[in-house]
Amino acid sequence: MSVAIVILCVLSAMLAITMLFARNPVTSAMCLLGVLIMTAGIYGLIGEHLVATIQLVVYAGAIMVLFVFSIMLLNLNNEDTDYLKHPGVFYSAILLGLVVFGFLMYGLNEHFMNHRMDYQHGQFTPDLIRELGGNSKVLAHALFSKFYVSFEVISLALLIAVVGAVVLAKRKFD
Amino acid sequence: MTNDILLQILAAFLFTIGMLVVLLRRDTIMILMGIELLLNAANLSLVAFSKSAGMIEGQIQVFFIITIAAAESAIGLSILVNLYRNFGSIKTQDATSLKG
Numbered sequence: 001m002s003v004a005i006v007i008l009c010v011l012s013a014m015l016a017i018t019m020l021f022a023r024n025p026v027t028s029a030m031c032l033l034g035v036l037i038m039t040a041g042i043y044g045l046i047g048e049h050l051v052a053t054i055q056l057v058v059y060a061g062a063i064m065v066l067f068v069f070s071i072m073l074l075n076l077n078n079e080d081t082d083y084l085k086h087p088g089v090f091y092s093a094i095l096l097g098l099v100v101f102g103f104l105m106y107g108l109n110e111h112f113m114n115h116r117m118d119y120q121h122g123q124f125t126p127d128l129i130r131e132l133g134g135n136s137k138v139l140a141h142a143l144f145s146k147f148y149v150s151f152e153v154i155s156l157a158l159l160i161a162v163v164g165a166v167v168l169a170k171r172k173f174d
Numbered sequence: 175m176t177n178d179i180l181l182q183i184l185a186a187f188l189f190t191i192g193m194l195v196v197l198l199r200r201d202t203i204m205i206l207m208g209i210e211l212l213l214n215a216a217n218l219s220l221v222a223f224s225k226s227a228g229m230i231e232g233q234i235q236v237f238f239i240i241t242i243a244a245a246e247s248a249i250g251l252s253i254l255v256n257l258y259r260n261f262g263s264i265k266t267q268d269a270t271s272l273k274g
Contacts, residue, residue, distance in 0.1 A: 005177060009184045016191040016211065025203055032207050035188070039218055042184075046177060048221055051233050055217075058240050063210065063247050070203060070251045074258050093197045097190045104186035112179050122229030139233055147234050154241050161245030168252040 005045050012038040023078045025071050029064065036060040047126065050136040181222035188215035202257065202264045206250045213243045 012035045019031035036059045043052035124138065132138050143151055188211060195208030217236045224232020254264055261268050 002177070005180065009180055013184065013187055013191075016188055019207070019211070020191055020195050020198070025201060028204060028207060032211060035211065036214060039214055042181065042218070043221060046181075046222070046225055048225065048233060051221055051236055054237065054240055058244055059210075059214070063244055066247055066251055067203070067207065067210075070254065073255065074203070074264060076201065076203070076264070090198065093194055096197070097194045100193060101186060101190040104189065105183075108179065108182050108186065112182075120227075122227055122231075124228045124230050139230060142230055142234060143237065150234075150238065154238050158241055158245050161249055165248040165252040168249065169255055 002045065005042060008038045008041050008045070012042075025076045026068070029067050029071060032067075033060055033064045036064065048135060050139050178222055178226045182219060185215045185219035185222065188218065200265050200267065202254055202266060203251075205266075206247060206254070209250075210243060210247065213239060 015031045015034040015038070019028045019035070022028045022031060036055065040052045040055040040060060043049075043055060129135055129138050192208045192211030192215060195211060196205050199205060199208065217239055220232040220236055220239075224230065224235075257269060258264050261271075263269075
């Protein structure tokens with residue numbers, strides 16, 4: 001366990017909590033941007049270079065630019081934190097979050113400590129990936145040979161989404 | 175405690191925070207940001223499990239999830255612009271014209 005990964009984990013957890021309680025939407029967007037960049041750093045540190053690059057370019061680049069641009073376009077002010085005025089709603093949501101977190105921790109404990117959920121180990125050990133020419137080459141080869149139908153279908157879905165977004169943003173509904 | 179356990183705990187924590195953002199915040203743009211945080215947590219969990227198991231299917235899945243997340247945020251934000259045009263606000267409690 002390297003020190004850099006621990007630092008990135010702690011920072012991204014703190015930024016996520018700040019995002020939950022920030023009043024200004026721009027502050028929340030910047031905190032989400034920090035979380036995404038630190039996740040990209042974690043991907044890079046564990047050796048998934050292609051996923052780290054895609055995360056930086058698409059998530060932290062394109063999607064967050066879209067969010068910040070929408071906040072500017074909609075001219076949002078500070079959100080009144082009225083969920084704090086209803087303590088019942090607030091505390092029951094926190095309780096629900098704790099329950100979900102507890103269930104996830106239970107599943108992780110079963111997996112890592114008791115080894116109750118056995119799964120088949122794949123063939124792509126770090127040595128084999130290094131021998132085959134690196135992470136990006138292995139992933140690109142799989143993407144364009146074994147998963148090429150999914151790749152084409154996902155590009156079609158993206159095209160439909162672009163057309164739908166343009167139609168939705170241009171037309172004036174009454 | 176290894177890297178895998180730490181990353182899985184972080185993914186679970188980010189998932190919980192994203193769920194709380196969706197539940198608690200009143201701005202629809204904050205709800206969309208919470209959905210992005212949920213997808214990011216799922217991505218982190220997929221990559222960490224796939225890395226520790228020696229597979230690459232998880233990373234391929236993460237590509238597809240990121241593409242779908244981009245499409246989802248583009249559609250969601252254009253719906254949100256329409257919501258602002260019609261109601262003059264993007265808070266969830268203002269868009270109540272559907273109830274009878």
